[in-house]
Structure formats: structure tokens, C-alpha cells
Amino acid sequence: MLKNPYEILGVSKSASADDIRSAYRKLAKKLHPDLNPGDKKAEERFKEISVANDLLSDNEKRAKFDAGVIDAVGNEKPQQQRQYYRDYAGAGAGRGKANPNYESASAFSDLDGMDDIMAQIYAQQAHARRNAKGTDVRYHLNIPFLDAVTGATQRLNLPDGTTIDVKIPAGIETGRIIRLKGKGQPSQGAGGSGDALVEVTVLAHPHFTRVGDDLLLELSVSIKEAALGGPVKTPTAAGSVMLNIPAGSNAGTQLRLKGKGVAGRGDQLVKLRVVLPQRSDQQLNDFLKTWTPAFEDDLRKEFQP
Amino acid sequence: MILKRTEFMARTNIDEQTLETWLSEQWLVPVEEASDEAFTDADIARAQLIRELNHDLGVNQAGISVALHLLDQLHGLRRAVYELRQIKPRG
Numbered sequence: 001m002l003k004n005p006y007e008i009l010g011v012s013k014s015a016s017a018d019d020i021r022s023a024y025r026k027l028a029k030k031l032h033p034d035l036n037p038g039d040k041k042a043e044e045r046f047k048e049i050s051v052a053n054d055l056l057s058d059n060e061k062r063a064k065f066d067a068g069v070i071d072a073v074g075n076e077k078p079q080q081q082r083q084y085y086r087d088y089a090g091a092g093a094g095r096g097k098a099n100p101n102y103e104s105a106s107a108f109s110d111l112d113g114m115d116d117i118m119a120q121i122y123a124q125q126a127h128a129r130r131n132a133k134g135t136d137v138r139y140h141l142n143i144p145f146l147d148a149v150t151g152a153t154q155r156l157n158l159p160d161g162t163t164i165d166v167k168i169p170a171g172i173e174t175g176r177i178i179r180l181k182g183k184g185q186p187s188q189g190a191g192g193s194g195d196a197l198v199e200v201t202v203l204a205h206p207h208f209t210r211v212g213d214d215l216l217l218e219l220s221v222s223i224k225e226a227a228l229g230g231p232v233k234t235p236t237a238a239g240s241v242m243l244n245i246p247a248g249s250n251a252g253t254q255l256r257l258k259g260k261g262v263a264g265r266g267d268q269l270v271k272l273r274v275v276l277p278q279r280s281d282q283q284l285n286d287f288l289k290t291w292t293p294a295f296e297d298d299l300r301k302e303f304q305p
Numbered sequence: 306m307i308l309k310r311t312e313f314m315a316r317t318n319i320d321e322q323t324l325e326t327w328l329s330e331q332w333l334v335p336v337e338e339a340s341d342e343a344f345t346d347a348d349i350a351r352a353q354l355i356r357e358l359n360h361d362l363g364v365n366q367a368g369i370s371v372a373l374h375l376l377d378q379l380h381g382l383r384r385a386v387y388e389l390r391q392i393k394p395r396g
Contacts, residue, residue, distance in 0.1 A: 025363050032362065034354045034376065037383060085354040088347035090380030091387035099347040101334035107378035108385060121388055 005052035005065070013066070017057065024053040037086040131189035139198045141166060141178075145205035148172050149215065149237045149262050156198065166198055170263035171213070174202045208237070213266030218273050221245060223284075226274045236260045236268050243270060250274070306346055313344035317352040327355060330366070332373055 006013055009023045027049045029035065036042035055061050064070045088097050108114045141156060151170030155163050164183055172178075177199050184194025209216045219234055229247030233240050236257060243255060251274040260268035277284065298304075308316060313335075314324055327333045332355055335342040358364040358372060 025361070028357075028362050029364075032354075032357065035372070037376075037379060083346070083350050085347070085350040085376075086380075088345075088350050089376075090383035097347060099334070099336060099345060099351075101336065102347075102351070102377045103381040103384060104377045105381045105385070107382045114385075118385065118388070121391075125391075 005055050008052040020056050033084045034086050131191045133191040134185035134187040134194035136194040137184040137196050141198050142201050142203055144203055146237050148202040172200055176200050213262045215261050215268045217270050219270050220273045220275050308344040310342055
């Protein structure tokens with residue numbers, strides 16, 4: 001509900017232009033934001049009386065409002081956020097923003113020791129800055145896939161020619177940041193050095209991929225291995241193991257190596273890919289020509305209409 | 306932002322004579338820069354305040370001098386209080 005401009009200024013509907021001006025001035029002197037530097041609400045109320053005054057001090061607008069043609073803010077111009085003088089002075093302003101010719105310390109110059117207090121403040125601030133911790137320094141590190149899975153130590157060459165050994169925790173992922181305490185810039189005083197923040201990118205692996213804490217590997221097996229089963233040498237993040245393929249394993253079969261996932265948490269999933277011999281095998285071809293399958297599966301029955 | 310005298314008059318919409326009055330009353334005290342006056346955003350906002358005190362609030366010349374003098378002390382005091390609050394007591 002919009003407030004009525006007459007109510008805002010506290011005048012009657014029949015008030016004269018002079019009544020309105022003096023009512024507005026009386027309120028504005030109390031509410032002007034620059035006369036209330038510490039009162040955030042003053043700005044809001046000042047805007048309100050300004051809008052009311054704009055409306056009622058203009059005979060044409062006032063008549064339209066009285067006739068109900070426009071509402072209480074009907075003709076308010078879109079206003080930009082205004083910067084008042086108080087935004088450039090005193091507590092609200094940085095030192096660079098204010099004009100030093102205006103602000104005056106005479107309001108407290110008679111208070112004994114105030115100068116000493118202010119001097120002490122500045123000295124203390126300078127001391128605090130000097131003794132602040134040194135700044136943190138950011139680095140970037142590419143980590144081989146398997147080092148990220150099992151954990152490792154990697155050497156980082158710093159711009160100043162020195163090196164740091166970065167301990168990479170097992171299971172780290174791209175985007176993580178390793179914080180090396182005290183390896184950043186030194187403090188200018190007694191604040192201690194900042195930290196080195198090392199952002200990690202885990203490089204891709206030609207065979208392994210990572211899904212959560214599980215590792216995925218596609219493993220090629222021969223027709224014979226797939227059909228008859230048997231142990232097959234299989235790489236894992238922690239070296240090769242013998243994986244026992246069950247007889248009759250089809251292409252796409254997924255086998256699970258428990259506990260061989262990331263950082264000992266997940267598993268390694270091995271997906272079988274059955275491949276024909278690289279070179280044509282005459283013996284195999286001769287056998288297949290004479291071979292009649294015992295069970296005639298219709299391999300493409302899902303495509304039947 | 307640093308403005309020269311003519312740019313400042315255009316931005317604040319005041320004429321030369323008014324500006325001279327305000328300067329002689331020391332309502333505005335631009336920073337000197339290389340033997341030239343330099344007006345800043347703070348001066349623009351202050352000029353707007355002076356104009357409103359005068360035109361909108363009906364404060365006369367003597368009243369503006371008093372108001373600005375008190376305001377400058379108030380802001381000095383507010384800054385001192387603000388800076389005192391920034392200091393953590395020494396432990």
C-alpha cells in the first residue's frame with residue numbers, strides 16, 4: 001500500500017504551496033542523509049518525503065494525483081543510487097576517497113591525550129601489517145594417474161630454483177589444493193611465512209579410468225580364454241595380478257577385483273573384450289567351417305519385427 | 306576521478322560566480338595539484354549537499370557555513386571512532 005503524499009508531509013489536502021514547502025523543509029532538515037551520517041534509515045525516509053514533495057509542489061502533478069490519474073509515485077523518475085557527501089567522508093570513506101581539506105579533528109582536540117591515542121593506533125596498525133603472515137603462493141602440479149590413485153611424492157621446482165617435495169595423498173582428484181605450511185612468501189616481520197597452495201590436475205591414463213573410488217579397465221581376452229576360462233595377467237594400480245576368468249565369459253562381462261580400487265577403498269572393475277587372433281588362423285578357420293553349434297541361438301532376435 | 310574547474314562546474318551545474326562564492330567561503334576546498342585545482346567525487350557530492358541546503362532546505366549563507374563546519378567536525382570524529390574500533394586490544 002502506497003502512502004499518501006499528504007500524509008507523508010503531514011499536510012491537509014487543501015494545503016497551500018507555501019504550507020507544503022515549509023512542511024517539506026522542516027522534515028528535510030531532520031532527514032537529509034548528509035545531516036544524519038550514521039543513520040541508514042534516514043536515506044529511505046528522505047527519499048519518501050522528496051517524492052511526496054516532487055508530486056505536491058508541482059501543480060499539474062498534484063491535480064492529477066487528486067483526480068486519481070497517477071499514484072503516489074506515478075511520476076517518480078527512475079533514480080540512480082545517489083552518492084551522498086557522507087559516502088565520501090568520515091567513517092564511511094577510505095582515506096583515498098575523502099578530501100582531506102574538510103575533515104577536522106577540532107571536535108576532540110581538547111580531549112587530553114587524544115593525539116597520543118591516534119598516534120598509537122597508527123603505530124599499532126603499521127606494526128600489525130609488518131608482522132602479518134607472509135602471503136600464500138599458488139602453484140600448479142600435474143600428477144600421473146596412478147600416482148593420484150596410490151599416493152606418491154612429487155618434486156615441485158620453484159621459480160627461485162629451490163625444490164619442494166610434495167606429498168600427494170592417495171585418491172586425490174583434479175582441482176584439489178594441497179597446502180604446504182610455511183612454504184609461501186616470508187613475513188616482513190615476525191609473522192612467519194605464508195603457505196604454498198598447490199592445485200592438482202590428475203592426468204588421464206591410456207587404460208584406466210576412475211569412477212568414484214572404483215577403477216575401470218578394459219581387458220582383451222582371446223576366444224579360447226573367454227570360452228574355456230583360466231588365469232589372465234591383469235594390470236592393477238598396484239602392479240599385475242592373475243585374474244581368473246570363468247569359463248564361458250562373454251564379451252562385456254564385468255569382473256570385480258575387490259579392494260583394488262582407489263586408495264584401497266574401491267574395487268577394480270574389469271570389462272572383458274573378446275578379440276579374434278590378430279592374424280588369420282587357418283586352423284581356427286578350418287575348424288569353424290566344419291563346426292556346427294550345439295545350440296542355435298538367434299543372436300539378433302531383438303531386431304526381429 | 307579528478308576534474309578541472311570547468312568540468313566541475315558542468316557536472317554540478319553551477320556557474321562561475323557561485324563557485325567563486327563557495328570557494329571564498331571555503332565551503333569547497335579543492336585539492337591542489339601541480340598548481341592547479343583538482344576537484345574529486347567528494348567535492349561533487351559536497352556541492353550537491355550545499356545546493357540542497359540552500360535551495361531545497363532554505364538554509365541561508367551563514368547557516369550553510371555553520372552546518373558545514375559542524376559536519377566536518379562530525380565526520381572527523383566519526384572517522385576517529387571508526388579507527389578506534391578497528392584496533393583489537395593488545396593481548
